[in-house]
């Protein structure tokens with residue numbers, strides 16, 4: 001399997017190089033040159049497999065010669081063992097044709113564990129074999145940071161630097177990062193928003209000398225391996241609910257467009273997905289994009305669903321590359337327009353094509369709180385603010401025809417956002433036993449200015465070599 005950059009100016013690489021590189025060196029994102037696909041009988045043959053067995057079957061075509069099937073099975077085994085539900089991604093029925101897929105049973109209580117629990121050991125395996133080290137720098141809107149730290153802590157070949165927007169993540173989210181004490185973990189509080197953090201990471205990657213000096217790599221959803229690992233649970237839900245003999249819609253609370261893009265990939269692989277719903281909070285750049293065909297950046301406002309407080313959705317670039325038939329020049333032009341003016345338009349035929357598959361729906365904070373209350377009342381299920389947005393978006397904009405199902409992705413455990421859940425429902429969700437003392441553990445965190453040079457100095461000082 002070979003990977004190309006969405007901007008067409010970076011070298012074509014194999015899986016191992018793509019994983020270790022993160023971002024392509026032309027500023028683009030790596031995608032497979034061609035999509036592997038399964039025919040209907042191959043999809044049917046996945047029925048009855050365990051989550052881990054199915055994961056190996058779905059991911060194997062992407063790893064090429066970089067890993068053997070046994071390597072991959074070992075990684076998946078290590079990863080799934082850290083989830084505390086036997087199904088890994090259990091499905092809960094919430095309506096006649098409506099399901100909630102719980103993706104929050106991993107170590108840090110958000111769906112990001114699904115990909116990062118694979119990516120951590122994968123990095124270690126590839127680096128050890130190559131005799132290399134990396135410095136991972138991750139921008140987080142709350143959940144990537146702790147998932148990255150949990151996946152990479154104490155790994156010999158990896159130093160981790162996590163940038164989070166100071167004061168803009170929940171106390172639980174912050175503590176899940178700052179209470180980890182490991183020699184290779186650095187939690188950095190940036191004076192700015194998540195988009196500022198993401199821009200800092202991009203500027204580090206844009207500085208080739210620095211990038212090579214420290215062996216920079218990324219575990220944000222710009223890293224292809226994350227998307228790949230997330231395709232697994234779309235396949236899992238699809239097969240469990242009757243695919244390929246039944247059509248499916250998914251509703252996904254979306255920020256950086258990584259999770260929902262994995263759904264698009266599952267569709268490229270032949271899963272009969274006929275609707276993908278983007279759930280937005282007031283930072284609704286994606287929903288507006290789907291409504292108008294114009295991507296127009298606005299100021300980020302803090303909401304009850306902070307992991308979606310984003311106005312630059314990096315992974316849309318991968319979708320554009322597909323929609324433009326792998327025309328990297330078109331993608332480069334659109335990204336350049338966006339960088340200069342904060343907006344770009346897609347041609348109207350392409351906009352119509354997008355609407356053939358995608359829909360968007362936004363909820364403000366009042367609607368999100370009302371949704372949490374109503375979902376608890378009608379289904380007996382307590383959901384976090386992000387998952388509530390997904391559920392309502394799926395109900396409003398999900399598939400309508402007979403016979404299919406809509407699966408909403410529950411992306412975080414309610415106890416990750418206890419204040420918002422308690423205010424909406426009157427009930428304070430409890431953390432799982434293993435995290436019960438989180439709020440009293442000591443914290444370690446370093447303040448950094450929103451400045452590339454200053455950040456580079458902090459990273460140099462933190463490296464273990």
Ligand SMILES: *Cc1c(COP(=O)(O)O)cnc(C)c1O
Nearest residue numbers: 143255256257258259307411412
């Ligand atoms: C990261 C995150 C999202 C957004 O996921 P994207 O892949 O960035 O679209 C939604 N909900 C929760 C709880 C998250 O942690």
